[in-house]
Amino acid sequence: MLLEEDPATLIHHTITNFNIQPDKAALSRINDSLSSLQQSRDLRFQEVENSLRKLSRQLNTLNAQHKETVESHDPARQAASIVELDTEKFRIAKAASELEIESERLEAELEALKARQAELDEQGLEGDELTRREREADDATILRLKIYRSLGIDVDTDEAGNYNKAIIRNRRKGDVHVVNIDPKFSRFFYANYFWQAMTWSWGLVFDTRPAPGSHAISSIQHQPEPDSKKLAAASKELVVASVTSDNTSWIQEQLSGWTPNVYIADAGVGAGDGENGASIISKLRLQSVSKAGYAPLRCSWVPGCPVELHPLNPIDEGPIVRKQTELAFATVFRTIFPGTEVPAEVGATCSSQFAATREQVMLRPKTDYERIRKWLMETELPDDISGRIMEYMWHIIMQKKPVYCPPAGECYCFTFGLCGLKCTAARCEKQYILPTYAAVPDGWPEKGGGKDGWPTPGWNT
Incomplete structure (x- = not known):
């Protein structure tokens, strides 16, 4: 048995057979690992400290920048900048809308031109039968002159051969009206002016009621004298x-x-x-109004005539309210008169002062007036702009041409019976002066005046 052996022998054998080398090697490896871990920890700790110092420097920099930004912030300037940007945004949106409208108009015009081109292609170089007959007729210029002369208009030329003067004769009354032709006014203006001069002199008016099955076919006719009773x-x-x-x-x-x-x-x-x-109203000749259907109560052309607005080609001239009215006119015209071509020029004596007969008013259907009223009630335009648009829309609503500027002398004679005045096309002497300011002086015209463009008492005698 083991316990029966000598203890000394057992101890000797134990000492001899005990091997501590693996344990010593294990302890050595553990010690090396601990040393490596300590070195790695020291390196990591150093990296973290460096990163922390870097972040601290960045924080200090950002705090300084933030402080500088806060100190330099100007709320008023920021608000002004926001308003300016909003204004620019609305301007760009308006321009985009107008360009879209113009693009649609040009597309429609392009389609019409394509249709016309196709029609001309079918006719060939010689044209249709009607075109050949017209080409074989009198020269176009001679034909125009014949038409003018048949209407009582003689056209004179200067030394260079340019037409510079028109003489409008009313053989029935024996009147002669001389018009100097200025190239700054368009052909459309002069055609409209000549026509109005003849219609006012001869007592002609438009019958704008459309014939059955047609659209706005106009005829011209002498109106009978209204029954005075x-x-x-x-x-x-x-x-x-x-x-x-x-x-x-x-x-x-x-x-x-x-x-x-x-x-x-x-x-x-x-x-x-x-x-x-x-x-003014007491001088109004109701027979003339009844004959014409519509008559402006202002005869002087200033302001409003010969052309006040250019809806299709706005110009940067005159007071800001005129320019804003011109910019908005085309859009409003399309709303009020859907399907009607926007006129290139609009002109009429200002202030929405006119006389009209019941028959003239009723030439338009009730729905037209309802549409106009609806636009006036719902428009977002300022009152001074919407009102000015209506100021230059009434004569069109009453079935007159977009440019409706009767000669001042004819207007005073026809509308108020003030004939034989000394007049130009635009004004008559001692009848109207445009003041610088609209406020009427106290007691005028019996007293006051003499400043701000207002004439003194007796200026028109």
């Missing part, structure tokens, strides 16, 4: 804008034969000088 019995309605503080009793006192229709527009212009307005 029927005219005297006809109702006479007077439409006047007023403000609450205005005294409109002058209508009943001085124009008892008229039915007043006074509407309150406290944000606008009031009824103004009652005595002056009554004087």
Whole structure:
């Protein structure tokens, strides 16, 4: 048995057979690993310290930049910059909208030109039968001159052969009207001017009621003289804008034969000088209005004539309200008169002062007036712009040409019976002066005046 052996022998054998070398090797490896881990930890700790110092420097830099930014911030300048950017945004949006509209118009024009080209291609170089007959007729210039002369218009040329003067004769009345042709006005303007001069001199008016199955086919006819008895019995309605503080009793006192229709527009212009307005209305020749259907109550061309607006080609001239009106006119015209071509030029005597017959007003359907009223109620345009658009829209609504500027002398004679005045095409002496400011002097015209463009009493005698 083991316990029976000598202890000394057992101890000797144990000492002899005990091997500690593997344990010593294991301890040595552990010690090496601990040393490597310590070195790796020291390196990692050093890297973290370096990164922390770097981040600390970045933090200090950013704090300094933030402090500088906060100190340099100007709220007022930022707000102004935002407003400027918003304005630019709206301007670009408006330009884009206008370009889109113009693109649609040009596309439609292109399609029409393509159709015309196809038609001409079918006709060939010689054209159709009608074209050949026209080519075989008189020279175009001679034919035009013959037409002019048949209408009572003689055209004179200067030494260079340019047409510089037109003489309009009214053989029935024995009148002669000389017009100097200025190249700064368009052919459209002069054609319209000549026509108006003839219609006002001869008592011709347009019958704009469309014939059955047609669209806006116009004829020209001599209107019969209105029956004076029927005219005297006809109702006479007077439409006047007023403000609450205005005294409109002058209508009943001085124009008892008229039915007043006074509407309150406290944000606008009031009824103004009652005595002056009554004087104008009392001179109105109702027979002339009945014959023409529509007559402006202002005969002087300034402002508004010969051309006030160029809707298709706006120009950067005149007061800002005129330029803004011109920019918006084409869009509004398409809204009010859908499907109608926007005129290149618009002109009429200002201020929306006119006389019209019931028949002339009713030439347009009720839906047209409802559409106009709807636009006025819903438009986002400022009042001074929408009002000015209507100012130069009324004569078109009343079926007149876009440029409607009767010669001043013919207008005063035809509308008010003031004949034999000394006039140019645009104005007559001692009839109207455009003041510098619109505010009427106290007591004018009996007293006051002499400044701000207002004439002194007796200026027109």
